[in-house]
Amino acid sequence: MPTAMVFGVVAGILYLASTPFYLRAILRGETKPARVTWWIWTAIGIATLASYHASGANIAGMVIPALYATMYAVVAILSLRYGYGVRGMKKGDIVVSVVAGIIAGASLLLWWWLGAQVALVANLIADLAAIFPTRILASNARFHHKHIVNK
Secondary structure, three states: OOHHHHHHHHHHHHHHHHHHHHHHHHHOOOOOOEHHHHHHHHHHHHHHHHHHHHOOOOHHHHHHHHHHHHHHHHHHHHHHHHOEOHHHOOHHHHHHHHHHHHHHHHHHHHHHHHOHHHHHHHHHHHHHHOHHHHHHHHHHHHHHHHHHHHO
16 A cells, blocks of 8 residues: 555544544533634535546545545534634634635635646645634633633
8 A cells, every 4th residue: 555545544544533522522512613614624625525526536535535524514513503603703803714715715716717736726725724713713712711710
């Protein structure tokens, strides 16, 4: 088995092994996923899966992207009830979230117009941009929690 395939399989197994713990933490209220982040990651996951399919990947090659897209979608759906949303964000934070969403949407258009290679780069940028809403909300929550605890 090629080294790249081994790393891919190990990454998939580790991701699957960690997911139940994250889902349990969400359901127990121990963590709150940022809705914007997880919906963007869901869209990127679906786009990645579609690009694998369009590239002619066989079923075995599509298993890991399918698992990622599915888990992203599960967390995104849970974020509707248990996650952070716009109410916890300032105007500047909302702008960052909207920009991240636009980048994710643009990656789909770039794939359609310019091909899979350009879309892959756009997806990687969108994937990185999607973390900003989570980072902002986590910072706000930590500040809020620290402020309350210290009073």
